[in-house]
Amino acid sequence: MTTSELYPAKWWRLNEKGRVLCELCPRYCVLGEGKRGFCFVRKNVGGELKTSAYGKPLGFGVDPIEKKPLNHFLPGTPILSFGTAGCNLGCQYCQNWTSSKSENDQAYSRRAAPEEIVELAKREGCPSIAYTYNDPVVFGEFVIDVAKRASAEDIRSVMVTNGYIAERAREDVFADIDAANVDLKAFSDDFYKRLALGSLAPVLETLEWLRRETDAWIELTTLLIPGENDDEDELRRMTDWIGERLGAETPIHFTAFHPSFKMLDTPPTPVETVTNARQIALDAGLKHAYVGNVASQEGATTYCASCGAALLARNWRNVRFVNLEGDTCGACGAKLAGVFA
Ligand code: SF4
Known part of the structure; x- marks a missing residue:
């Protein structure tokens, strides 16, 4: 990673030895100058933590x-x-x-x-x-x-x-x-x-x-x-x-x-x-x-937790709304847990 591609990272501090301590994940990597964390995309540059992942989707x-x-x-x-x-x-x-x-x-x-x-x-x-x-x-x-x-x-x-x-x-x-x-x-x-x-x-x-x-x-x-x-x-x-x-x-x-x-x-x-x-x-x-x-x-079908009616039938990624009206079971009127709109 070149320095120009780096973005200032959040969630870090300098530890008592002056090294960068990343506080983003429970791994708490301690990074000496020029070193990167376990995740590969966070790096100590000049005593500051930078990320190479910001704004860089892979597709x-x-x-x-x-x-x-x-x-x-x-x-x-x-x-x-x-x-x-x-x-x-x-x-x-x-x-x-x-x-x-x-x-x-x-x-x-x-x-x-x-x-x-x-x-x-x-x-x-x-x-x-x-x-x-x-x-x-x-x-x-x-x-x-x-x-x-x-x-x-x-x-x-x-x-x-x-x-x-x-x-x-x-x-x-x-x-x-x-x-x-x-x-x-x-x-x-x-x-x-x-x-x-x-x-x-x-x-x-x-x-x-x-x-x-x-x-x-x-x-x-x-x-x-x-x-x-x-x-x-x-x-x-x-x-x-x-x-x-x-x-x-x-x-x-x-x-x-x-x-x-x-x-x-x-x-x-x-x-x-x-x-x-x-x-x-x-x-x-x-x-x-x-x-x-x-x-x-x-194993791919969503059933009503109250009456057992099939509500959403799936064939791999295709979904068929069988008996679901909004978030409600068409058979018994119970609400299906989730977000539907
Ligand atoms: S793995 Fe990455 S995110 Fe986690 S502490 Fe290490 S540098 Fe930070």
Whole structure:
């Protein structure tokens, strides 16, 4: 990264040894002169923290919002999606490692101002913008500016994130965020340490904080990896925790792993593992549990939590409104949790 491409970073201070301490995520990197953080995109330049991710998307996509995945937030609408280089976790199975493990200049990013991104969303007919692909925490300064601009134009903002963000930064980064899909990778710290090079507790803290302190709509995703995070007891503890701490109407998506990055020798997740996890969530009292990356009509359908009627039927990314009137079940009149307009 050249100095001219750097943008002043927020959330840092000098520590007692005069080194830069980044306070954006729970990794709290300490950076000597010229050094960059674990995420690759934050660097100590002359005793100040700079980011190379600001205004540097790696490209844009218009995705069905179900692909984020979000099933209860503006279903059936397209969402303008982008990410940058860099990531603050080190998942050994990352499906996007060519950009998450690179600097912006290595990954052929382009320049885009917040207003250009909002204009692009409008031009593409997208009522929302997703900060996604890599983890948007590492480009938090840019998220803030795009989301603020988007909010002023009635465009919603969605974080697709690992939730690995420090207390000092989260209020700023989530200030104008309308929805989040948070990747709850496992319910064991050992998994986070070995396979994501992070830790579980900060993610749980972020989730509880989001529920308690913000109005953002939250859905969760857990990618099930055979032998690593698919233990039934662990899934029971996880889904119990979700029901107690986040509420039974918090949707969860269980998705299937496919060999990737440094875990090419681990087999793909069997369909039964994913459908079994969904059943465990339902048995724990969660109202909306889904499966992803596998064919399952039942596991892709949204049902009324009150009478069980099918409300939204999905065929991969295509959504059919079966029995939903606004946010209300056409069969019994109960409200469906989520954001529908
Ligand atoms: S955001 Fe990047 S530089 Fe800052 S603590 Fe996290 S990994 Fe380190």
